[in-house]
Amino acid sequence: xKAHDGMYIAGAWRPAATGDTIPVVNPVDEEVIAxxxxxxxxxxxxxxxxxxxxxxxxxxxxxxxxxxxxxxxxDGLVARKDEIAATVTAELGAPLPFSEAxxxxxxxxxxxxxxxxxATYAFEEKVGNSTVYAEPVGVVGAITPWNYPLHQIVxxxxxxxxxxxxxxxxxxxxxxxxxxxxxEIVHEAGVPAGVFNLVTGLGPVAGQALAExxxxxxxxxxxxxxxxxxxxxxxxxxxxxxxxELGGKSAxxxxxxxxxxxxxxxxxxxxxxxxxxxxxxxxxMLVHTSRYDEAVELARKAAAKYGDRIGPxxxxxxxxxxxxxxxxxxxxxxxxxAGGPEAPREQxxxxxxxxxxDVTPGMTIAQEEIxxxxxxxxxxxxxxxxxxxANGTVYGLAGAVWAxxxxxxxxxxxxxxxxxxxxxxxxxNPLAPFGGYKQSGVGRELGAHGLAEYLQTKSxxx
Numbered sequence: 001x002k003a004h005d006g007m008y009i010a011g012a013w014r015p016a017a018t019g020d021t022i023p024v025v026n027p028v029d030e031e032v033i034a035x036x037x038x039x040x041x042x043x044x045x046x047x048x049x050x051x052x053x054x055x056x057x058x059x060x061x062x063x064x065x066x067x068x069x070x071x072x073x074x075d076g077l078v079a080r081k082d083e084i085a086a087t088v089t090a091e092l093g094a095p096l097p098f099s100e101a102x103x104x105x106x107x108x109x110x111x112x113x114x115x116x117x118x119a120t121y122a123f124e125e126k127v128g129n130s131t132v133y134a135e136p137v138g139v140v141g142a143i144t145p146w147n148y149p150l151h152q153i154v155x156x157x158x159x160x161x162x163x164x165x166x167x168x169x170x171x172x173x174x175x176x177x178x179x180x181x182x183x184e185i186v187h188e189a190g191v192p193a194g195v196f197n198l199v200t201g202l203g204p205v206a207g208q209a210l211a212e213x214x215x216x217x218x219x220x221x222x223x224x225x226x227x228x229x230x231x232x233x234x235x236x237x238x239x240x241x242x243x244x245e246l247g248g249k250s251a252x253x254x255x256x257x258x259x260x261x262x263x264x265x266x267x268x269x270x271x272x273x274x275x276x277x278x279x280x281x282x283x284x285m286l287v288h289t290s291r292y293d294e295a296v297e298l299a300r301k302a303a304a305k306y307g308d309r310i311g312p313x314x315x316x317x318x319x320x321x322x323x324x325x326x327x328x329x330x331x332x333x334x335x336x337x338a339g340g341p342e343a344p345r346e347q348x349x350x351x352x353x354x355x356x357x358d359v360t361p362g363m364t365i366a367q368e369e370i371x372x373x374x375x376x377x378x379x380x381x382x383x384x385x386x387x388x389x390a391n392g393t394v395y396g397l398a399g400a401v402w403a404x405x406x407x408x409x410x411x412x413x414x415x416x417x418x419x420x421x422x423x424x425x426x427x428x429n430p431l432a433p434f435g436g437y438k439q440s441g442v443g444r445e446l447g448a449h450g451l452a453e454y455l456q457t458k459s460x461x462x
Contacts, residue, residue, distance in 0.1 A: 003034035003176075007043050007200065008183040010050035011193025017042035022173050022202065027093030027312040027349045034091075036176045039201030041209035044168065047197040048215040051139045051166040054194030059136045059164040067118035070158055072189035074111035077154075081108070084150060084181060091175045092149065093311040093349070094274060102274070107154040109430045110446065117451055118162035129462050134455040136164035137241055138217030141210040143203070143231075144179070145223045146172035146314050147277040147371075153182055155445045156220045157196060163454035168197045168216070170207050174314050176200045203227070217241060218454065222279075224369075225394075225439050232442070243443035243453045245279070245435055247369040248397030251390035252282035253412060255383070256290060257404035258424075264295050266425050267400065268302035268375055272353055275310045276322070276373035280398035280420070280434075284359075284366060285377045286386050292379045296337060296357045299377060303338040303353040306373070312349040313372055319349040322372030329356050329365040334376070361389045369395070383412065391417045396437030398422075419444075 003024070006013040016037035024034040037043075058066075077084065084107075085099035094103060123134045140160045144152040153169060160167050171179035183198045199206050203223075211219050211231045218241040221231050225246040235242045252267040254260060264285070271281045287295040313319050326341040339354030351372050359366050359376040366376050380386040390399065396418040403409040406423055413421040419436045433449035435441050443453045 003036050004180050005037060007037060007039060007047065008180070008187070008196075008198040009047045010053075010197065011187065014046070016040075022176070022200065024091050024174075024177060025315065026090055027314055029347060030316075030349070034177060036180070036200045039170070039199040039206035041205070043199045043201065044170075044206055044209040044213060047168040047199050048139060048141075048210070048213050050194040050197050051168050052215050054192060055136075055139060055166045058166055058192060058195045061164065063118050063121065063123060063162075066162055066164065067115050069189055069191050070111060070118055070161055071115035073158070073186055073191070074108060074115055076185035076189050077104070077108045077111055080181070080185060081105070084178065087177050087181055088149060088175070091177050092146065092314055095309070095311050098274065098311075103148065103150055106428070106430070107150045110151065110154045111158050113430050113447065114158035114162045114451070117448060121162070121448065121451060127459070130459045131462070133458045133460070134452075135458055137454055137456050138165060139215055140165045140167045140454060141213065141216040141219045142167055142169045143207050143210065143219065143221045143223070144169065144171050146174040147274060147279070149175035149178040150182060152222050153179060155450065159445075159451040160220070160454045161191070161195065162451055165218075165454050166195045168199060168210060170199050170201060170210050173200070173202050211235070212238075214238070218243065220453070221245070228441065243445070244441040245443070245445060246397075246439060246441040247395055248279045248281070248436065248440050249284060249367065249369055249393045249395040250280055250282045250398040250400070250418065251284045251286055251416070252400045253286045253386055253390055253402070254288070254291075254295065255401065255403040255408065255412065256288045257408065258402035260291055260295060261298055262425070263402035264298040265302050268299055268306075268355070270400070271375045272303070272306045272310050272373050275313050275351070277313060277318075277371050279369070282398070282400050283370065283374065283376060284390075285375055286380050286389055287377060289379050289381055292377070296377055299355045299375060300337045303355045303375070306353040307344065310353060310373055313351055314349065316349055318371065319343070319351060322351045322370055322374065325365055325368070325370045325372070326354055326374060329359070329363065329376070332363045332365070334359045334363060334365060339373070361392050367393055387412070387415050394439040397435075397440035400425075
């Protein structure tokens, strides 16, 4: 798609406050494919003003009508699915089949789920002699990451619109073209002017201006824990609501009774998806000492299959970050059994699928989020040891447990300090709440729990 040279504000593409731009780079060949405006506080102020002006009418719009607009957005995502996939592939570097299935496919499911929820959600209920109303929180500032550019947008915008909120979106500067395409779809869907607004720009400039703006009632942010802490601090000073989906260091716990080959192969595939750039990836594989050596060999063979199947990471900066972590793992004594820090290609931001064995729980690669195709195998002695290791990071976003039967896995999973756990390879559910414990965030996305983040309650007593 051709990049827009303005911001989408109040239902139209408007010139940016300055002529400064941000290059968009294809991670596969390192070529600049477009430029987008570098938004400033002035652009954010205009967008927030438009959102505030549109709020009274949109919040008063019947839920069934809001549902119809979200349904039209979903139809637009379907109609332009191929264009979406091609756009994500161009600016993120994801292989086209993955972009088609996940980057374009999942947002369709999520948008459809909120079209249904908006029409059926209980926005009022009787509680004794009270009537309790669920009302929109107001103007939402949505700040989204680059790793799943459209999914993260839809997971915020769709429930916010379903709740009756208006939105200002600031997408990641690495993947702004997908956001511009989404704005086109919203416009074509007939969403009223000002209900959705888009400002492209750098995080420390446009993102910070949006998070701190007095006209924003809730900030919904997905990204690093470090940035989430700053946003949470600023919001707290203003007594402003936040929803924060942050980092992860999820454990893939393989109990002794599990089908080891299946658990290891699925676990490696989970980390390699999207070139490891997934906050919920099961990057720590915990294996009982009696089966550890077998698991290491299975992981080595599994990783070898992904050498030419995964795309690059998003940028040169991200490539250096991931390679730096791999080097750190070697320095701290982990055993490299697949991959390594050397770039597998001369061009593009590629990182080799990497597997570490003999990783101990205190190592840097077992504690910090790498955000690349790197799996760390950790040995445990018994279930109590596995529980301690799995819960032994500042994160608690996701995870997996494998056992001979679901009941055994569930019993262990209930002891994990994490927001979502897949049991024996359980599949993605767009209606299940997603979010973290501890420093992995505040609040939930997806399904009814995700809609509730954008609502506040009022009770009337009779």
